[in-house]
Amino acid sequence: MSALEDKLIDAAALDDAALTARLGRLARPMVFTNGVFDVLHRGHVAYLHDARAQGASLVVAVNSDASARMLGKGPDRPLNRDVDRALVLAGLASVDAVLFFDERTPCELLQRVKPQLYVKGGDYDMEQLEETRLVRSWGGDALAIPFVDGYSTTALVNRIRKQS
Numbered sequence: 001m002s003a004l005e006d007k008l009i010d011a012a013a014l015d016d017a018a019l020t021a022r023l024g025r026l027a028r029p030m031v032f033t034n035g036v037f038d039v040l041h042r043g044h045v046a047y048l049h050d051a052r053a054q055g056a057s058l059v060v061a062v063n064s065d066a067s068a069r070m071l072g073k074g075p076d077r078p079l080n081r082d083v084d085r086a087l088v089l090a091g092l093a094s095v096d097a098v099l100f101f102d103e104r105t106p107c108e109l110l111q112r113v114k115p116q117l118y119v120k121g122g123d124y125d126m127e128q129l130e131e132t133r134l135v136r137s138w139g140g141d142a143l144a145i146p147f148v149d150g151y152s153t154t155a156l157v158n159r160i161r162k163q164s
């Protein structure tokens with residue numbers, strides 16, 4: 001298996017002990033974030049770089065295709081399959097591991113991973129998120145990374161569609 005694919009972790013196929021052992025290789029404090037990341041853009045890359053800088057390793061949980069479809073981003077979204085979105089993320093130096101989740105939120109997975117820090121982009125109010133309450137329950141914390149204005153997958157896709 002290549003180093004790239006080695007970053008992908010199928011948490012659903014692992015019991016808690018195996019997942020803990022696999023994540024045990026990562027340096028602490030461990031930062032956790034999640035998202036769809038359908039068509040990567042500059043905002044994502046800056047955000048993941050900043051997220052990684054908040055700790056010693058960064059785990060990214062990617063919405064499975066079924067999970068992404070629950071979010072109402074559009075009838076043909078996600079455009080890229082989950083494994084492809086995950087592989088693109090795994091290619092970034094800022095990302096140490098990529099996991100998948102199948103539910104509407106990453107809360108079940110977050111509970112299994114128990115990172116020290118939970119982050120999202122500045123388009124989220126961290127105080128409103130169930131994820132923030134969860135991570136604080138084991139002594140961790142949550143923070144928002146400043147939003148890079150003018151960059152979003154939906155805006156990019158709409159621009160491309162107008163031109164074609």
Ligand SMILES: Nc1ncnc2c1ncn2[C@@H]1O[C@H](COP(=O)(O)OP(=O)(O)OP(=O)(O)O)[C@@H](O)[C@H]1O
Nearest residue numbers: 035036037038043047120121147148151152153154
């Ligand atoms: N421009 C940006 N600056 C900083 N963080 C961002 C930016 N865009 C997205 N993020 C963060 O990246 C993560 C994944 O976001 P997401 O995949 O929804 O990006 P998006 O461009 O908003 O996509 P979409 O337009 O499909 O909703 C989220 O945690 C989000 O807060």
Ligand SMILES: O=P(O)(O)O[C@@H]1O[C@H]([C@H](O)CO)[C@@H](O)[C@H](O)[C@@H]1O
Nearest residue numbers: 034035036037063104105106129131
């Ligand atoms: O890529 P998005 O739309 O920013 O990611 C979503 O984040 C949600 C967030 O964690 C609030 O609960 C999550 O629920 C959703 O499944 C996407 O990952």
